[in-house]
Amino acid sequence: MKTIAVIEDDNDAWLLLKNLLIKAGYESKQLIRFASIADIRPQQTTPEVVLTDLGLPDSKGLATFKKVCSLFPDSPIIVITGDGDADLAIDLIREGAQDYLVKGEIDHRLLSKSIQHSIERKRITSDYKRIFFDSPTPKYILDAETLNILAVNKAVIEKYGYSEAELLHMHGNDLRPAEEIQRFRQKAQTLNTERYDGGIWWHLKKDGTVFAVHIYVHTTEFDGRRAFMVVAIDIDKQLKAEQALEEKALENEQILESMTDAFFKVDENHCFTYVNQEFEKILQKKRGEILGQNIWEVFPEAMRLKFYEGYQRALQTRENTYFEEKLPGYGLWLSVKAYPFDKGMAVYFIDITEQKLAQEKLARDEQNLRAIINNTSDIIWSVDRQNNIISANDAFWTYLYALTGKKQGEITEADFNNEVFAAWTQFFDRAFRGETFKTIWTSVIGNEEYTSETSFNPIRNEQGDITGASCFSRDITQERKLQQKILTDDANLKAMIDNTDDLIWSVDTDFNLISANKAFLTVIETWIDRSLKVGDNIFDPKMNDALTEKWKGLYSKALNGEQFLMEQEANDNGSTLFTETRFNPIRDTNGKIIGVSCFSHDVTPLRTYLQKTEEQNKQLREIAWIQSHKVRNHVASILGLIQVIDLHKADDETSHYALRGIKQSSEELDVIIREINEKTQQLDQNEKSSYERL
Structure with a gap:
């Protein structure tokens, strides 16, 4: 009631x-x-x-x-x-x-x-305060006279690292490095416009980190006092990227084409010598149409804008120039930096239209602020302690319509099953107790399953009492599917490396086991008489034998960047085993060596086959020697004896002697041929046995 x-x-x-x-x-x-x-x-x-x-x-x-x-x-x-x-x-x-x-x-x-x-x-009034405090962009309010901090939102607390209580006892100077304080005071004293683009400043976090921000200031009234509402947009990464780009060679086309910023160069006659793809996209000009053309002939309207003034200033001062300008014919706001050099000018610019629109939205009334939260597919809403909806964006009502088939004002508790309603009531109760947390929720809309990640944050009034909860929900369906695919791929990969008798493992720089397949873990347990798991040191700290030193040396060799193959011969119950182990350095994305991967393969069958082949080659060489020496000698003897035989004098003693010699040489030749035949059969048998073992 x-x-x-x-x-x-x-x-x-x-x-x-x-x-x-x-x-x-x-x-x-x-x-x-x-x-x-x-x-x-x-x-x-x-x-x-x-x-x-x-x-x-x-x-x-x-x-x-x-x-x-x-x-x-x-x-x-x-x-x-x-x-x-x-x-x-x-x-x-x-x-x-x-x-x-x-x-x-x-x-x-x-x-x-x-x-x-x-x-x-x-x-x-309450909605305005909530929108201020829950905004993802850092905002704070300064007393216009003292420059003391009067109010901050959650984003300021997260970005600068101070608690709210600490910030409310701080001066505006405390958020800036010493070299920026004098400039800050001067700007604050001369600020007399309702809205002011403060440009780029350096700010200071609690841990001493200095970062770049783009400041926008709106004059307002707070607790009956004239005040400044300051919006600090973190552009640290952007600014550092610009500085890095300035140091690089502007002539490198591959880098320029891969840039997300538009870029062009003109020569000393103000004619285009280069434009990149982003330039073509933003200004809708093909490079073939403008290369070699004068910039002011291609864009005559720019001579009436800041572009011409900034361009001329950079040429005259020979200093890098920064400015922002709106292109009336294109409906775009551009942030421009010009870098003069000996034979012309290098200029890059980015489309900051969305940023400018965001600034305008921050200065508008509640309707414009609501447009900000509606300009996202994420679901945003808040409830009071009786679970009544305080505010919600369009995405929230679209989601509920898809879930229930009902529009705003038609939805009741009965549209949700008891289990779902009870679960969400518990989530809100946790936030009402002061807890900030995230949950993962899966729902079915039609025949599709959707997964979302929802953040719950308590809403507090000026006295710190919790009056409700604000919620931000993001669709992570595709992200979850991708995570599941990665897990499946990892499982498949692990199954593949476990389905082999080869030993596969890796260690980090401290010789701790990073990964290993089953074959390795089984063999290593037999060798060192203890089981290993990922994270264990592969060496027993109690052992300091020659084998340990040998393997430490091998790992260290790979950790120094060398990729190599090691061959080993070992005796196993009277049998000789041969293995080949490959060592490969593991590098991170920056090229730093962070470990060693190893692959060990049993090459005993191959080595046995090669040895048998060598033995066969030796026998072949012996056969060839017999053929080339022994057989040839007897053949030569027979041919010589035949020449001394007088076929017309059969009773001649010399002929009889020659015939006896031929008979003897033929018998010895027969023995040699039999020896060759036996060696050949033995060679065939050995080769057959080797193939059977392989």
Whole structure:
């Protein structure tokens, strides 16, 4: 039940207000009266509105209002007093009063209108504060006179590393390095415009880190004081990239073409000598159309803009020049840097249209701020402690429509099953207890399964009390699918290296095991009589033998950058085993050696085959020697004896002697041929056995 708290000590005034409120549509049971500050007790529900007199028995004037504010921080407060002091009314409004009514001048219509307007003004004020504090861009408010920090958002706390309490006791100087303080003071003293582009500054984090920001300032009023709202956009990475680019050779076409910034060069006659792809894309000019052409003939409209002024300044001063400009014909804002050199000018620029649009949005009213959160596919919403929606972007309502088929205003608790509703209620309760956390949630829309990552953050009022929770949900469906594919690929790869008898392993620079397949772990357990797991040191700290020193030397050799092959011969139960082990350095993305990968393969069958082949070759050489020496000698003897035989004198003694010699040589030749045949058969048998073993 919505209630109205009335703080009034005068009975007649109370009865008058009561009658006016009943005429305005409220019931008596909704009205809660307090006759003094001391009478006020904590309420179960926050009053919809508080009506208070300033003159109470235990408090007077402005002090009364401040006490009521502290007791009812989340309720709009209307002051009803008999004092028509206009200055007091202004002071009260500055302090946060939603309205100021004078007794005797009120009727039920005026009172009803004042209540409704006060409730709406309080809601808008709370939304503005929430949008400020939850913005992902660092924002803080400085006192225009003292430059003390008056308020900061969460992004400032995260970016600079200070707590909120620390920041609220700091000066604007404390966020800057010493060399920037004088410049900061001068700018602050001369700032007299409603909106100001402060340009690039260096800021300082709590840990001493200096980084670059682009500053935008809006003059405003905070707690009745003139103040500056400062938006600090981190451009540190961008600025460092620009500085690195300046140091590199501008003539390197491959680098220039890969840049996301547009780039062009002109010679001393102001004619284009080079443009990159991004230039063509942004300005819609093909390089073939403009190379060799004068820049001011190609873009004559630029002579009326800052481009021409900045270009001429860079030529005259021979110093690098930076400026921003809007191209009317293109609808683009460009950030330009010009670098003069001896024979021309090198210029690069980036499209900062979106950044400029963001600046304009920051200066607009609530509708424009809402447009910012709607310009994303991420789901953003907030709830109060009763789980009622406070605010939500379009993506939130689109998601609920896809989930329930209902539009905003039609959705009820019944559209969600009990399990889902209970789970999300628990999430909100955790945030209400002050916890900041993330959850992963899977839902089914149609036939598709979606996975999202949701961040929950408590919403606190100015007193630090938790009044609700803000939520940011991001679709990570594709990211999860990719993670699953990586896990599957890893599993498949592990299965592949485990499905081999070869030994595969790797160690880091301290000889700790990075990875290993099953074959390696099995063999190493046999060798060292202990099991190893990833992370263990591969060497037993108690052992310092020659084998340990040998392997440390091999790993160290690879860690020094050498890739090599080691061959080993070992005896296993009377059998000789041969292995080949390859050592390869492991390097990170920067080329630094971070470990060694090893691959060991049993080459015993191959070595055995090679040995048998060598033995066969030896036998072949023996056969060849027999053929070339022994056989040839006997053949020569036979041929010589045949020549001395006189075929016409069969009884001649010389012929008989020659025939006997031929017979003897033939018999010896037959023995040699048999020997060759036996060796050949033995060679064939050995070769067959070798193939069978392989």
